[in-house]
Each structure stands twice: as C-alpha cells, then as structure tokens.
Amino acid sequence: MNSRIDELFLQANDCIDDENFSEALLFYNLILKEDSKNIHALIDRGTTLQNLGRIKSAIRSYDKALDISSNNLDALINKGSAFHLDGKYSDAMACYDVALKIDKKHPMALAYKGLSLAELGQLTEAIDYFKNALSIDKHYHLAQISHDTAQELLKSTQEKNI
Structure with a gap:
C-alpha cells in the first residue's frame, strides 16, 4: 500500500x-x-x-x-451478516456455508449461522452451531450468550408443549 x-x-x-x-x-x-x-x-x-x-x-x-x-472470509461473513440484518436468513446461511467450506472451524461463521438458524426457529441446530463455535473459542462471548438464550428458548418451548 x-x-x-x-x-x-x-x-x-x-x-x-x-x-x-x-x-x-x-x-x-x-x-x-x-x-x-x-x-x-x-x-x-x-x-x-x-x-x-x-x-x-x-x-x-x-x-x-x-x-x-x-474465498475472502471477511467478505463472506460480513455479507452474511448484512443478509441477516435484512431478514434474509437463508441467504445469510448460504454465505456462512461457503465460509465454512473454506474454514470449517471458523467460530464467527459457526456462531452467525447459529443465529440465522435460531431466527428460523431451528433452535436445536442453532445450539449445535453455538457449541461448535465455543469448542473452538471458549471465550467467544456472542456464541456463549446466543447458546444460553437459545437453550432457554428451547427449554421454554418444550415446557409449553408438555
């Protein structure tokens, strides 16, 4: 430069x-x-x-x-987050999937995909993505908070169905 x-x-x-x-x-x-x-x-x-x-x-x-x-991971993940903000969760996940094909252990891509899954009501799958992100970076605050929130939502949903 x-x-x-x-x-x-x-x-x-x-x-x-x-x-x-x-x-x-x-x-x-x-x-x-x-x-x-x-x-x-x-x-x-x-x-x-x-x-x-x-x-x-x-x-x-x-x-x-x-x-x-x-294959630029930053561009892919940021594009995914833009789609997510626009409510286009499937498009967001497509970006995260491409990022995860490049680096299957990218904690941000995993956590962000979890967020999109959660928005679509797929809490169990979302929790798995948050867990994977945390297994790579146990101090990843967004993944931890999202995991805990999804866990509580899932528990609440299951209790309502009983």
Whole structure:
C-alpha cells in the first residue's frame, strides 16, 4: 500500500472510532478511487454502509470484494451478516456455508449461522452451531450468550408443549 492510502485508512478508522460513519465512507471512497480493487477498503466500506443501515449497498460492496477474492472470509461473513440484518436468513446461511467450506472451524461463521438458524426457529441446530463455535473459542462471548438464550428458548418451548 502506498502512504496516501495508509493515511486515508487511518482517517477512516478515526471516523469509525468516533462513530462518524458518513465521513468514514468518504475516506473509503477516496481509497477506492485510487485503488478500485482494494479488498480491505471494499469490506470496510461495506461494514460502514451496514452501520448506516444501507444494507443493499453494503452487500454490493461485499460482492465487489468477492469478485476480486471469492474465498475472502471477511467478505463472506460480513455479507452474511448484512443478509441477516435484512431478514434474509437463508441467504445469510448460504454465505456462512461457503465460509465454512473454506474454514470449517471458523467460530464467527459457526456462531452467525447459529443465529440465522435460531431466527428460523431451528433452535436445536442453532445450539449445535453455538457449541461448535465455543469448542473452538471458549471465550467467544456472542456464541456463549446466543447458546444460553437459545437453550432457554428451547427449554421454554418444550415446557409449553408438555
């Protein structure tokens, strides 16, 4: 990377730290103007768009990153999380499945797939994914909280059916 792009990334990160996502987006756009194939800028831009609630634009940014590097785990997982936020849980799981084909022990992909399964009411399967994520990273807070919540929901559902 050149020093100009490095400086733009630093400025964008400062904006993100201050939760000034609109300004950060301007810096990512400047980076991409200089280097349209900068995967990190495309992914960070997507994440920023997602933070701004611009889900479809975020997905397009992740798609551009995936056009350059189809096995990029960050782009796949972020694209999945964007679909999840948009309520498209099956599309989200498709992204996580591709990520898990690349790295079957990726704790975030496992936990996020569990979240989508839970949203679809598949609590038992979701719990299995949370357990797998925790077996890889026992300190993964999201997986632990999600596991416990799904466990309680499943228990509550079973008690109602008795």
